[in-house]
Amino acid sequence: MKRNLILCALFTAGLIWSCGKNNTAEPPVVKPPFVSKPPEAFAGFLTVLTNDASKKIEIYDPTIENWNSAEAKKWSWAPATSLGFVTADVSTFGGGTDFKLRKVPVWNSAEYAAITDNSFAAIVEYPSGQRKWSKRLSGNLHSAELLPNGNVAIAASDGGWVRLYASSQGPDQEYYAEYPLISAHAVLWDPTTNVLWVTGQHSTTKAHVLTALAITGTDAMPELTEIVSWRTTIPSAWGHEISPYYGNSNLLWVTSNGGEYLFNKTTKSFSLAPTAGLTFVKGMGNQLSGQIVLTRPDYNKIPRPAMSCGLNDWSTSTVDFYSSGGQLDGTRVVNGACFYKVKLLNSNYQ
Known part of the structure; x- marks a missing residue:
């Protein structure tokens, strides 16, 4: 859990890995070197952090090279009583684990x-x-998705x-459907296949899987019911993020x-992402230009950036931008x- 102190194992080979918002023991992996590059102006959707x-929650403009300037930050948010939240909500919020913008047809197609x-x-x-709706919940929440009908996963x-x-x-509705999924980390609605994609661990085999849930009722x-035919084992352990591949709804x-991968819905198979070799990627997406935007912990970068997060081992002060071919374009x-x-601040599901 983000606020918990998480014990991480030190292996005799000298490899250390970050548990980052998950208190389950995790396998060691190779961490490739990180080489920073000077910033350039990057066109595309605004970036949400x-x-x-x-x-x-903060939104920055990737066309502005200096993100420490006042003009770079376009929006920020935390719960406040003036926004309709109670004091307990305000004191609970610690910066967020997910943000997805959606146009909701049942709410006049306004953005939420x-x-x-x-x-x-x-x-x-x-x-x-x-x-519009909120609830304090235990369980180390990692991801949220707003469906077209106004329900939230x-x-x-x-x-x-x-x-x-x-x-x-x-705004205070508490009824929910539940699907048990060990180490559930991500939810993403897919309007093409009408399923809710999720990552987690199979209860019996302990395999780390990407699978899909049908929404009925x-x-x-x-x-919520799993569509078993969609269940696929992720090539490496501890699945984390699922994001749309803008420009190709099949991926x-x-x-x-x-690692990081591209999942092909037609073949139900994984291939290595262009940035293959990176580990512990917490957030990942692409601009329509094909440029890849991602975050991974400073702790897992070699060498660790001079300006880095000193608060925990699962965050970073740097946002990395890669070309569609996997070359580092620059950083913010x-x-x-x-x-x-x-x-990425895009209200489209795909």
Whole structure:
């Protein structure tokens, strides 16, 4: 859990790995060297970062080279009583673990964001930040997804579940459907296949899998069921992120502690991402140009960047930009920041 002290094993070979927001023991992996490059102006969607240091969700403009300048930060958010949240929500929020912007047809196609933090989940109007639905929850929440009908899916790694809350029914609605999934880390709605993609660990085989859940029932009383035919073992352990591949709806970005991959829905197979060799990637996506944007912990970069997150071992002060072929284009650094996950500000599911 992000706020918990997590014990990480030291192996005799001298390899150390970060558990980063998951208190389950994890296998050692090779960590490739990290070489920073000077920033350039990068066109594309704005970048959304969850910042453990400021305890806010922050949005930055990649066309601006200096992210420490006032003009680079375009938006920031944390729960506040003036936004409709209670004091306990404000004190619980620690910077976020996920943010997804969506246009919701049942709410006049207005834009709303689904947000999680370790013990908190919310739907907020964008850009006002006003509360639409929220709930404090235990379980180390890692990911959220807002469905077209206004219900919200949440993955909890320590809780070992994926839940679908009937948030469409009101701001304080507590009814939910639950699918048990060990170390659940990601949820992503797919309008092409009408499934909810998730990562986790199979309860019987302990395999680390990408799988898909069907949503049935009603808006007020939804149900979740695994579509077993979609279940696929991830090439390396501890699946983490799922993101859309903008420009090709047949592909998904999938990351784990051991690598990053492209999942082909047609063949139900994984291939190495262009940035193959990176480990512990916490957030990953692509601009329409093909440029890849990702975050990975400073702890897992060799050498560790001079400006790095000193708060924990699962965050970074640097956002990395790679070409579509996997070459490092450049970086953005925010002094003192502890970014956990990056998302692109795109309200489209794919």
